[in-house]
Amino acid sequence: MKTTGNTILITGGSSGIGLGFAEEFLRLGNKIIVCARWEDRLNKVKAEHPEMIIRKCDVSVEKEREELFNWIKANHPETNVLINNAGVQLGTDISQPLDMKRVNAEIGTNIVAPLHLSSLFIPLLKTKSESAIINITSGLAFAPLAFMGIYCATKAAMHSLTMSLRHKLKSTSIKVFEIAPPAVDTNLGHDRRDDKTQSHGGISVAEFLKEAMAGITGDVYETCVGQAKGLRMKREEVFNTMNK
Numbered sequence: 001m002k003t004t005g006n007t008i009l010i011t012g013g014s015s016g017i018g019l020g021f022a023e024e025f026l027r028l029g030n031k032i033i034v035c036a037r038w039e040d041r042l043n044k045v046k047a048e049h050p051e052m053i054i055r056k057c058d059v060s061v062e063k064e065r066e067e068l069f070n071w072i073k074a075n076h077p078e079t080n081v082l083i084n085n086a087g088v089q090l091g092t093d094i095s096q097p098l099d100m101k102r103v104n105a106e107i108g109t110n111i112v113a114p115l116h117l118s119s120l121f122i123p124l125l126k127t128k129s130e131s132a133i134i135n136i137t138s139g140l141a142f143a144p145l146a147f148m149g150i151y152c153a154t155k156a157a158m159h160s161l162t163m164s165l166r167h168k169l170k171s172t173s174i175k176v177f178e179i180a181p182p183a184v185d186t187n188l189g190h191d192r193r194d195d196k197t198q199s200h201g202g203i204s205v206a207e208f209l210k211e212a213m214a215g216i217t218g219d220v221y222e223t224c225v226g227q228a229k230g231l232r233m234k235r236e237e238v239f240n241t242m243n244k
């Protein structure tokens with residue numbers, strides 16, 4: 001897709017991978033709108049990048065998704081790219097009684113939100129000569145880590161839904177991309193860690209962006225970055241290694 005002159009909404013654009021995309025697309029000459037739940041982090045983004053537009057929104061809440069879309073339609077109707085990036089990773093032992101609040105939060109944020117937001121935006125995106133939906137999934141969509149089984153299942157579902165959406169929209173102006181990151185050093189998983197300074201490691205956001213942006217620029221509709229490539233190709237084989 002073209003990487004300049006777009007207006008791009010990035011969900012979860014206040015940290016990590018979403019913020020990385022926001023900064024890169026801003027540098028390339030795009031108008032950037034980021035949304036997230038916590039205002040303090042959004043305000044920090046605005047202080048560092050006054051050109052970016054910020055919007056508080058919890059995408060796991062249906063009413064807030066509708067309000068976000070209506071606000072975009074009224075104030076930034078030229079929006080032609082939606083990046084479904086917001087995600088949470090909660091460790092959940094699926095062999096134990098489940099805390100359904102946590103289960104619903106993870107499924108609501110990682111599957112229902114991108115599915116619903118896409119459906120809200122599709123009529124608007126269809127009116128543009130060039131437009132795109134970019135879904136951020138995970139290498140774990142292809143081989144799950146059992147201790148975070150629900151997270152991995154949400155990403156597997158998003159891989160499947162992205163394929164279906166791409167097929168359904170193939171005769172429209174909307175290109176549907178999937179980017180599957182490997183472990184990237186961000187705040188992801190802080191919800192399940194006692195020590196909030198601890199990260200799960202992985203490659204830097206800058207390194208991740210090089211491959212992800214190459215895929216987007218080159219119209220490669222599915223880009224598995226770094227080690228996510230191995231998970232895609234050898235899913236059963238790596239499952240046993242990963243879950244030792």
Ligand SMILES: NC(=O)c1ccc[n+]([C@@H]2O[C@H](COP(=O)([O-])OP(=O)(O)OC[C@H]3O[C@@H](n4cnc5c(N)ncnc54)[C@H](OP(=O)(O)O)[C@@H]3O)[C@@H](O)[C@H]2O)c1
Binds near residue numbers: 035
């Ligand atoms: N980092 C990795 O290793 C990795 C690997 C594979 C895939 N991914 C995927 O990459 C995406 C970005 O994650 P990240 O690693 O950049 O994590 P991150 O640093 O924790 O960023 C997550 C972003 O999503 C926002 N967010 C979370 N829940 C939200 C909600 N309900 N509504 C609106 N915004 C919400 C967060 O802001 P607030 O908390 O303020 O809402 C934050 O801006 C996720 O979909 C994740 O699953 C990451």
